[in-house]
Amino acid sequence: EADIYQTPRYLVIGTGKKITLECSQTMGHDKMYWYQQDPGMELHLIHYSYGVNSTEKGDLSSESTVSRIRTEHFPLTLESARPSHTSQYLCASSEYGLGGGYTFGSGTRLTVV
Amino acid sequence: SQQGEEDPQALSIQEGENATMNCSYKTSINNLQWYRQNSGRGLVHLILIRSNEREKHSGRLRVTLDTSKKSSSLLITASRAADTASYFCAAGMDSNYQLIWGAGTKLIIKP
Numbered sequence: 001e002a003d004i005y006q007t008p009r010y011l012v013i014g015t016g017k018k019i020t021l022e023c024s025q026t027m028g029h030d031k032m033y034w035y036q037q038d039p040g041m042e043l044h045l046i047h048y049s050y051g052v053n054s055t056e057k058g059d060l061s062s063e064s065t066v067s068r069i070r071t072e073h074f075p076l077t078l079e080s081a082r083p084s085h086t087s088q089y090l091c092a093s094s095e096y097g098l099g100g101g102y103t104f105g106s107g108t109r110l111t112v113v
Numbered sequence: 114s115q116q117g118e119e120d121p122q123a124l125s126i127q128e129g130e131n132a133t134m135n136c137s138y139k140t141s142i143n144n145l146q147w148y149r150q151n152s153g154r155g156l157v158h159l160i161l162i163r164s165n166e167r168e169k170h171s172g173r174l175r176v177t178l179d180t181s182k183k184s185s186s187l188l189i190t191a192s193r194a195a196d197t198a199s200y201f202c203a204a205g206m207d208s209n210y211q212l213i214w215g216a217g218t219k220l221i222i223k224p
Contacts, residue, residue: 006155031210039153040199042216050210058211090155094210101146101158102203102212109153 003027006105013081013112021076021108023091032074033102035090036060043090050075053064081112117202117215125221132189134218136202137182144205145178146212147186149198156201159187192222 004025013019025032030051031099035043045058049068063085074093078085088109092102120135136145144163148156162169162178162185170174175188189196198217203212 040217040219041213043156043201045211048211057203088153092156101148101161102156103158104148104155106155107153 001090004093004103004105004112006062006089006108008108009106010109011111013054013110015082015112017081019078019081019110021078021089021091023074023076023105024072025074025093025103027093027095027103029093029095029103030071030097031094032093033092034064034066034074034076035056035092037063037088037090037107039088047076081110083112086110086112117150117204117216119200119202119215121218122170122216123219123221125223126192128192128194128222128224132190132192132196132220132222134200134202134220135150135162135185136185136187136215138202138204138213138215139183140204140206140213142180142204142206146173146178146205147185147187147205148201148203150201150217151198161199161205189220192220194222196220200222 007022032049034047035071044060046062047066049055091105094102118137146161146200160171173190178185193196199217201217202215
C-alpha cells in the first residue's frame with residue numbers, strides 16, 4: 001500500500017546528541033517536505049526537496065540538515081540536539097506541484113532533555 | 114512567513130449540528146486545500162478547490178472559495194464525534210510548489 005513512513009514515532013534524547021529522523025515514501029513522489037509543529041499550532045516549513053540531490057531550506061530557521069539521495073528517502077538530521085528542538089516533526093510528500101494534496105506521515109514527537 | 118488565517122480558533126458544537134470554519138489568505142493562489150489533524154498525528158488531506166472553482170462537495174464536506182475576498186470556508190454537515198480534530202487550510206500558490214498554512218481551527222463535537 002502506498003504510504004509515507006516516519007520513524008521513530010517518539011524520541012527522548014539528551015542535549016548535544018546527534019539524531020536522524022527517518023522519512024520514506026512508497027508513492028514515487030518527487031516533492032518532499034519537513035515541517036515543525038508545536039502542539040495545536042501552525043506548521044512551519046523547515047526543509048523541502050523537489051527531487052534527488054535537490055534540497056532547500058524553508059521559512060523557519062533550523063539547525064537541521066536533510067539529504068535526498070533516493071527518491072523515496074528524505075532523512076532529517078540534528079547534529080547537536082537542544083531543548084529548543086523539542087517539537088513534532090512532520091514529513092510530507094506530493095506528486096503534483098500545484099494540483100494535488102500532500103500526504104503526511106504520522107510524525108515524530110521529539111523531546112530533548 | 115505564514116499568510117493564512119483561520120476563524121474561529123476553536124469551535125465546540127453538539128453532535129448532529131453543522132460546523133463552519135473560515136480561512137483567509139493574502140496572496141494570489143492556484144488552489145486552496147483543507148486538511149484534518151487528529152491529536153498528535155499527521156495531517157490528512159480532505160479536499161482541494163482550484164482558483165477557478167467556487168464550490169466543491171465531498172461527502173459531508175462542502176468547501177467554498179471566493180478569490181475576490183481571498184477567503185474560503187469549510188462546512189461539515191451532520192457532525193459526528195469522530196469529526197473532533199484540528200482543521201487546517203493551506204493555499205497553493207502560483208509561484209512554487211509550497212503551501213501557505215493557516216493556524217488551524219480546533220473542532221470539538223460533543224456527544
